[in-house]
Amino acid sequence: MERRGMGAGALGVGAVGLGCMPMSWAYTASRRSGEESLRALHTALDLGVSLLDTADMYGPFTNERLLGRVLPERRAEAFVSTKVGLLVGEQHLVADGRPSSVRRACDASLRRLRTDVIDLYQLHRADPEVPVEETWGAMADLVAAGKVRALGLCAVGARAQRRAGAALHEGTISQLRRVQRVFPVTAVEAELSVWSPEALGALLPWCTQRGVALLAAMPLGNGFLTGSLTPGEGFEPEDLRARHPRFTAEMMAANQPIVVGLRRVAARHDATPAQVALAWVLAQGPQVVALPGAKHERWVRENAAAARLRLTPADLAELAALPAALGSWD
Template sequence: MLTTNLGAGGPVCGRIGLGTMGMSFAYDPGSRDDSTSESVIRQAVDLGVTLIDTADVYGPFTNEELVGRALRGRRSEVVLSTKGGVRFDGNDFSLNGRPEYLRSALEASLRRLGTDHVDIYFLHRVDPDVPVEESWGALAQLVAAGKARHIGISEMALDELQRAHRVHPVQAVQSELSLFTRDFLADVVPYCAERGIAFLCHSPVGGGLLTGRYTTPADLERGDFRAQMPRFTEEALAANRLLVDAVRAIGRRHGVTPAQVALAWLLAQGEHVIPIPGTKNPKYLAENAAAADVTLSGEELAELNALPAPVGARE
């Protein structure tokens, strides 16, 4: 596995990471198997997929416990990332960016993960009721206390990122970026490149859309969170199939899957760009890791860049 730094002066990690949300939350609720998921996490480390990403809201809470069990005895081999500032009560999400809440949230995450620190702690979302400087200042104190080696921010606007960076260095940004979601390429990704900030791409294969696996809403399991997303309606899936077919055609030239093409396209956006695809399937984990070895030509990158926007908002 090729490696990179998680931001300027940050820890070394594989060019492709592992998102663990779907192991415990939101996706494929009927096919969850903690034992298999723990095995996949350990296999990821063996493959050089050493950036492991979780959050307290995944489950809620159970995903951090799963990750902690999987990494028992291997903590020093990984770059461990978690997030705080979002709550889910089973029906809806709420935000809490108050300093006292973020401090207690990280302490609880450390207990569930079975570690005394995380390598990077993300503000999961900016709370509109709390100035970002206040939330960020609290995270900076957690760095000073040794609870987090670095801090990052997720799904924010450029001005919020700039305001946070003035308080304390932002080591990484985590937001959705894929061939289907390119919003951050216009401003945040270049800003990160200029300042040595890593950009972690969650949902790098469009929540599974770019794998070609989902062609109708019936392909989703009952209770799958994606059924609520605009891009997974019957009309949107039918329209977006043409985009997936274009990605698949490039994959055939290389003998790789559409998902591997999508990940290779992200890697071509810069050394600071790190996709973190999620899977609980050993086969797909190996495929995702192998995408780091796929090199797209300039013509192929231009072809992918020229694809039209997908039908349906991302959330």
């Protein structure tokens, strides 16, 4: 698989990575299988899908433990990204950026992952009660201690920023400027897809100018861009799409022209809509890495094959002309 640089250093990963969250959290619980997830992880590494993206809060903790069942025998082939700074509370998620919490969380992640070093340690959310420089400084100390190789930041406040129009990602860029003065940013993880292209406006240019990798989260639009979801189908209560405004029956039907456009391009390449959606993400720049989530070996293989798909200028123009996605994010 084509490899792409991870920041300004010598780190590199496969152009398509693997978002491991669906294996343990947020999506259809009835379709999860620990053994199938293990097969998916081994297949990913076999295919050159080296970036495995997880977080301590996924589960919580179970997602890292799952990776810990694979890493001891495949560590040299894997580039492990995990996150810190966000806890699962009783009713909502809670940010915790205290330096002491960062240090404890890193040690706990290393134990669960059964590895000596985390390749990319990302700040999942900035804590409004702690200056982000203090949190980032604690993370930088982990690099100095040899427990972490590089640092990243997850784009935050996406829903509020969508409502702000031109202010999209300004909060994230402000944070990036602040932490960059403390320790170099290697990667930023942010939503980027055919139906959520907002990161192209300000965030991607910021990353490009500074040699920072952009990890494209949700490149398949929470599964919508695969074309496998039927408008009106129900989601299990714990599935995040059950409460997602774009996944009501009305909005899924209204956004079908986007899937139709993906299918049209896919037919010309003997590909799937999902592969076209991923190829579009990869076409946005050489420092962009696609991070589709998957929990089954079949989808890992399909996603990995998208790294070989080269869209033509005509394809990209046709996709750019697709209607904007409908659906409130409030």
